[in-house]
Amino acid sequence: MAKGANPYAETGAQHDGPRWGMVVDLDRCTGCEACVVACHAENNVPAVGEDEAARGRSMHWIRVERYWEGEYPNVRARFMPLLCQQCTEAPCEPVCPVFATYHTAEGLNAQVYNRCIGVRFCANNCPYKVRSFNWFEPDFPEPLQEQLNPDVTVRFRGIIEKCTFCIQRIRRVELDATGEGREVQDGEIQPACVQSCPPSALVFGDLNDPDSRVSQLALSRRAFRLLEFLGTKPGVIYLKGGETNV
Amino acid sequence: MSELGSREAGPDQPPGGPELSAQFQGRLLLEQRSDQEINEAVLRPMFQTGRGFWILVAVLGAIVAWGLYAWGYQIYWGMGAAGINRPVYWGLYIATFVFWVGISHAGTMISAVLRLLKADWRRPITRGAEAMTAFALMMAALYPLIHLGRVWKFYWMIPYPNNRLLWPNFQSPLMWDLVAIFTYLIGSMLYLYLALIPDMAMARDHTSGWRYWLYRTMGLGWRGTEAEWHKLHRALGIFSVVIIPVFLSVHSIVSWDFAVTIQPRWHSTIFAPYFVIGAVYSGLAALATILIVVRKTMHLKEFLRAEHFDPLGKMVMVAGLGWIYFWFSGVIVEWYGNDPVIIEILNDEVFGNLAPLFWLQMTFNVLPVFFLAFKRVRTNPLLLLIVTLAVNVGMYTERVLIVVGNLQRNYLPFNWGTYKPTWVEISIVAMTFAGFILLYTLFSRVVPYVPVWEIKEGRLRYSLRRIGRLLVPTAAEIE
Numbered sequence: 190m191a192k193g194a195n196p197y198a199e200t201g202a203q204h205d206g207p208r209w210g211m212v213v214d215l216d217r218c219t220g221c222e223a224c225v226v227a228c229h230a231e232n233n234v235p236a237v238g239e240d241e242a243a244r245g246r247s248m249h250w251i252r253v254e255r256y257w258e259g260e261y262p263n264v265r266a267r268f269m270p271l272l273c274q275q276c277t278e279a280p281c282e283p284v285c286p287v288f289a290t291y292h293t294a295e296g297l298n299a300q301v302y303n304r305c306i307g308v309r310f311c312a313n314n315c316p317y318k319v320r321s322f323n324w325f326e327p328d329f330p331e332p333l334q335e336q337l338n339p340d341v342t343v344r345f346r347g348i349i350e351k352c353t354f355c356i357q358r359i360r361r362v363e364l365d366a367t368g369e370g371r372e373v374q375d376g377e378i379q380p381a382c383v384q385s386c387p388p389s390a391l392v393f394g395d396l397n398d399p400d401s402r403v404s405q406l407a408l409s410r411r412a413f414r415l416l417e418f419l420g421t422k423p424g425v426i427y428l429k430g431g432e433t434n435v
Numbered sequence: 436m437s438e439l440g441s442r443e444a445g446p447d448q449p450p451g452g453p454e455l456s457a458q459f460q461g462r463l464l465l466e467q468r469s470d471q472e473i474n475e476a477v478l479r480p481m482f483q484t485g486r487g488f489w490i491l492v493a494v495l496g497a498i499v500a501w502g503l504y505a506w507g508y509q510i511y512w513g514m515g516a517a518g519i520n521r522p523v524y525w526g527l528y529i530a531t532f533v534f535w536v537g538i539s540h541a542g543t544m545i546s547a548v549l550r551l552l553k554a555d556w557r558r559p560i561t562r563g564a565e566a567m568t569a570f571a572l573m574m575a576a577l578y579p580l581i582h583l584g585r586v587w588k589f590y591w592m593i594p595y596p597n598n599r600l601l602w603p604n605f606q607s608p609l610m611w612d613l614v615a616i617f618t619y620l621i622g623s624m625l626y627l628y629l630a631l632i633p634d635m636a637m638a639r640d641h642t643s644g645w646r647y648w649l650y651r652t653m654g655l656g657w658r659g660t661e662a663e664w665h666k667l668h669r670a671l672g673i674f675s676v677v678i679i680p681v682f683l684s685v686h687s688i689v690s691w692d693f694a695v696t697i698q699p700r701w702h703s704t705i706f707a708p709y710f711v712i713g714a715v716y717s718g719l720a721a722l723a724t725i726l727i728v729v730r731k732t733m734h735l736k737e738f739l740r741a742e743h744f745d746p747l748g749k750m751v752m753v754a755g756l757g758w759i760y761f762w763f764s765g766v767i768v769e770w771y772g773n774d775p776v777i778i779e780i781l782n783d784e785v786f787g788n789l790a791p792l793f794w795l796q797m798t799f800n801v802l803p804v805f806f807l808a809f810k811r812v813r814t815n816p817l818l819l820l821i822v823t824l825a826v827n828v829g830m831y832t833e834r835v836l837i838v839v840g841n842l843q844r845n846y847l848p849f850n851w852g853t854y855k856p857t858w859v860e861i862s863i864v865a866m867t868f869a870g871f872i873l874l875y876t877l878f879s880r881v882v883p884y885v886p887v888w889e890i891k892e893g894r895l896r897y898s899l900r901r902i903g904r905l906l907v908p909t910a911a912e913i914e
Contacts, residue, residue, distance in 0.1 A: 245520030245852045254849035271847075280697050286609040287591045288601070304601075306591055307514065307584015308609055309524040313842065314696040318522050318850040322584065324515030346513035347584030416846050419697055 197407050197414070197426055198396045207373075208296035208424065209354050210396035211383070212406040213270055215430030217390035220268030222253050224382035224391065228272075231355060231381035233341045235327035248321040250352040251382050267430065270391065272382065273298060273319045273352035274415060274423030281311035281320065289349070296396075296424055297354055305348035312349055316416050320351045354393070355380035375401040396424065468737075470891060477883045478641055480733035484880060495873040502866020505859045506581060514584050516859045523842045523854035528582040529692075530834040531864050533710070534717070535575035535871075536616070536689050537830065541718025542568025543623060543682040545747075546630075547675035555896070556746050558889040559738040562634075562882070563729060564722050565627040570874045571721075572620045574867040579612065581863055608692045615688040619681050626674045632657050632667065633888040649881070686714040693837065699776040700769065700841040709761040716754035717830035720803075720823035723747050725875070727820045729884060738885045741814040748813030751823065755804040762800075780844045788853060789840050792832050799829025 198208060228234060228251045237246050251272035258265045279298045281290050289305035290298060300320075312320040326346040329337065337343060340357040344350050359378050366373045375394050383391040394403035403426070406412070411429040414422075468476070509516040519526040545564040549557035580586050592613055594603050603610050636657035639650035657663060690710035693701040703709075723744065730739040769777050784793045803822045812818045839854050899906045 241515070244518075245523070246515060247521075254847065256849065269849075271849075283604070283606040284608065284696065286604055286607040286613075288604045304591070305585070306588045308579075308582070309519075309584065310607065310609060310692075310696075312521070312524045313698060316697055316846050318845065318847065322521070322524065323513070324520075325513040346515075349584075419846075421697075 197412075197422075197424075198399075198404070206294055206397070207395040208397040209275065209359065209378075210296070210394065210403050210407075210424040210426065211272075211275075211354070211380075212392040212394075212403045212412075212426045212428060214390045214392075214406070214428040215267070215269060216411075216428060217388040218253070218268045218270055218430070219388055219390075220253050220255060220266065221387060223385045223387060224251050224270055225249055225253060227381040227385035228352075230336065231338055231341070231358075232353070233327075233329075233337050233343050234321070234350075235329060237324075241324070246322075246324045248323070248350075250319075250321065250350070252319075269427075270382070271317060271319060271415075272425065273354075274317055274421065274425045275352075275354060277422035277424065278420055280314040280316065280419075280421060284310040284314050286310070295359075297356065298351070299353070299356075300349060300351050302342060302344050302348050302350060307347040307349065309349065316419055316421065320349050322349050323347060473887055473890060474637060474641060476735075476737060477885045477887050478638060480735065481638075481880050481883065483733070488876070488880070491876060492873065495869040495876070498869035499866050499873060502862045502869070505862035505866070509581075509859050509863075510586055514582075516857065518855050518857040518860055520852055520854065522845055522850050522852050523839055525582070525838050525842065526854055527835065527839075527856045527860045527864055528578050530831070530838040531867065532575050532578035532582075533689055533834045533838070534831050535571045535578070535867065536686060537710075537714035537717045537834075538721045538827075539568045539571035539575060539619070539623070539718065540682060540686060540711070540714040541722045542566070542571075543626070543678050544715055544718060544750075545722065546626070547678050547682070550671065550675045551679075554746070555893050556743050558893045559735075559885045560722070560726055560743055560747070561630065561889060562627070562886045563726055563884060565623065565630070566875060566878050566882075567718075567722055567725060568623045569620070569627055570871050570878070571718075572616065572623065573874070574871050576616055576620065577867060579609070579616075608688065608695055611688045612692060615681075615685045619678075619685045622674070622678050622681055626671075626678060628653075629667065629670055629674060630886060630889070631882065633659065634883045634886060637887055638883055646881075683711060686710045693841075698841060698845065699774065700780050701837075703765055703769070705761060705765045705768075709758075709765055712754060712757040712761050713830060713833065716751065716758045716800075717827050719747065719751045719754055720826035720830075723751060723819055723823040724827070727816045727823075729879065730816070733879060733884060735885060738890065744816070744819055745810065745813045748807050748819060751826065752804055752807035755800065755807070755826065759801055759804065776844060776846055780841055783844055784836060784840050789836060789843075792836055792840070796829050796832040796836060799825040800833065803829075 197210065228249070229236065232250055234248055234250055237248055241247070251270060254269045254271050256267045256269070258267055275297050277296065279290075279292065281298060282292055285291075286308060287304055287306055289301045290311050291301070293299050307322070309322055312318070312322060323344055323346045327344060329343075338357075340361075355378075358380060362373055362378045366377075373395075375398065378393060380391075380393050383393045392402050392406060394401040396403055396407065398404060406428065407426045409428055412426050413429060414426055417423075505516075517526060517528070542564040545557055546561045550561070580589050583589055591601070592603050592610065605611075631653070632655055635650045635654035636659065639647060639654045642650060687707035687710065690706040694703055694706035696702060726739050726744070726747070730736055766781070770781060783789060803826045806812045806818070806822050812822060843853055844851055896910050898909055898911070900909050901907075
């Protein structure tokens with residue numbers, strides 16, 4: 190590991206490429222849910238409707254969890270955007286009987302929709318519960334289908350889907366950079382949630398590059414990873430929110 | 436009775452002669468009856484297909500048909516037809532799957548373990564137990580299919596060579612499940628069939644028409660020579676030994692579907708033995724229930740008697756004590772661990788929305804142990820029926836609690852949820868219960884329910900020997 194690299198870089202001799210990661214600054218998050226909307230639009234995530242959502246069938250690749258602290262009137266809302274943590278030691282991966290979920294060389298947990306048979310074991314074993322199951326055939330009512338992203342598959346019923354860190358955007362930037370004969374610049378890749386976050390609470394980048402913004406932010410004293418004690422080694426690093434988190 | 440053609444000559448001499456003492460007769464497992472009478476007593480109920488029988492078959496068939504419709508509905512519309520959601524991704528299907536795998540354990544338990552221990556009281560109940568294993572496993576094997584989001588791709592779990600070089604993931608406990616269940620299913624069916632061969636030959640010699648053809652085919656030309664008996668005993672001996680590790684591994688592997696995850700409460704080292712003992716508990720109780728019903732409906736009171744229900748009841752009791760012990764060992768450690776999520780799950784189970792299920796489980800799993808301590812309960816068919824049914828209600832509840840109760844809560848409170856089964860799930864669960872009873876009922880009309888050769892063999896063990904002027908009851912070593 191390079192000197193001064195952040196402690197969250199993915200180590201290992203076989204790994205010299207990028208390790209995509211994200212920093213979520215809880216101090217900055219206002220809970221506006223722009224990331225959620227952007228993600229739905231970018232990744233063709235269907236809206237299941239109120240009834241299904243009430244039954245616990247809502248489908249979001251990123252969601253903003255809201256927790257209340259204290260007793261009325263001294264209550265405080267805390268917002269925590271939660272997306273797939275892209276764990277290095279992902280609990281979802283070994284339990285899949287058909288290798289539909291696997292680890293890519295760039296540190297992502299990939300989900301192969303065509304291979305998934307829908308046992309939902311990965312979803313049970315995900316401590317962050319960020320995997321969405323297609324309980325029914327996804328429905329995009331009349332005008333909505335016009336805005337489907339052609340870069341992303343529309344999934345079918347009976348399979349698991351999840352956050353990809355907008356792999357289609359990563360690939361496009363990588364291809365463009367290769368075509369122009371240069372390296373991918375830090376901050377060049379922006380997943381939909383990062384791009385749409387008004388207070389810039391979300392930052393995306395390469396954790397293996399010690400100079401990248403995510404690596405620098407990860408050095409913060411406020412940095413922590415969610416449910417770190419489980420040993421999942423997530424690629425998403427949170428920065429603790431303090432008093433400003435209203 | 437017209438089909439019961441008699442091909443044998445007159446009745447054989449009852450073993451031991453008429454001077455057997457009453458106390459000694461009890462150990463014979465059978466009153467003094469000739470071989471011919473035993474054959475008839477076992478074969479007669481197989482031909483009893485009266486109106487009641489066909490009504491039962493029709494009702495069970497209707498439930499199965501409705502369940503198949505529900506399954507089709509779920510396949511057509513998606514898994515959302517079931518009540519599962521986030522975070523309760525597994526519900527009644529997996530709970531019932533564990534239940535059926537549990538039920539399947541008693542067949543081998545009774546048959547293989549008791550055969551190795553040379554326990555004579557097993558003789559009349561082995562076939563009923565082995566058939567229970569086979570049919571319960573068939574029902575269990577349906578659930579991994581039923582709960583698949585894309586059941587039409589189920590074969591991707593099977594390691595078959597394909598041009599994309601795709602292979603199933605042998606790290607996944609679901610793959611271990613697949614291997615374990617199919618091994619156990621094949622093993623237990625072979626085991627059932629092996630012990631069936633002499634009785635198929637016996638039935639062949641007493642029937643005509645389609646039954647004759649069936650039994651002749653299945654009897655494999657059995658003639659009852661010394662060499663054939665020797666081979667049969669050898670094969671059964673090998674199978675009894677080999678199937679015990681399989682039987683222990685199957686429910687351990689089922690438990691690892693849960694225990695290898697990092698879901699709080701599931702992630703527990705005691706799950707494997709806890710599941711095995713629970714499986715034996717519910718399986719033996721189910722066996723007692725079935726035997727009581729079969730004994731009444733098929734008029735087999737002569738074969739299935741207090742001498743058999745008494746030790747069976749004792750075994751249920753011991754398994755029940757074991758279940759309590761393992762349950763307590765698991766909970767006490769987790770409770771003392773004081774992990775916030777686990778405390779939340781435990782509180783939720785004992786006082787929360789699942790409390791009725793929890794107390795049902797505790798009542799129906801613990802109280803039977805006390806009742807079964809009394810010989811009067813163990814030997815009274817009605818009381819034993821009630822107690823063993825209660826055990827299985829309790830054990831089914833336990834499985835629901837393990838699957839649903841633990842999934843409701845996890846590390847992030849935002850994702851806590853609850854679960855209510857839908858009509859689809861209930862119909863499919865009812866389908867497997869009806870399907871099990873249906874298969875068992877049809878089986879009992881096609882195959883001699885009581886293993887005749889085992890009973891005859893058991894009788895041969897005992898004889899009276901005259902030593903000087905004294906008549907001494909003796910038991911011979913014949914296995």
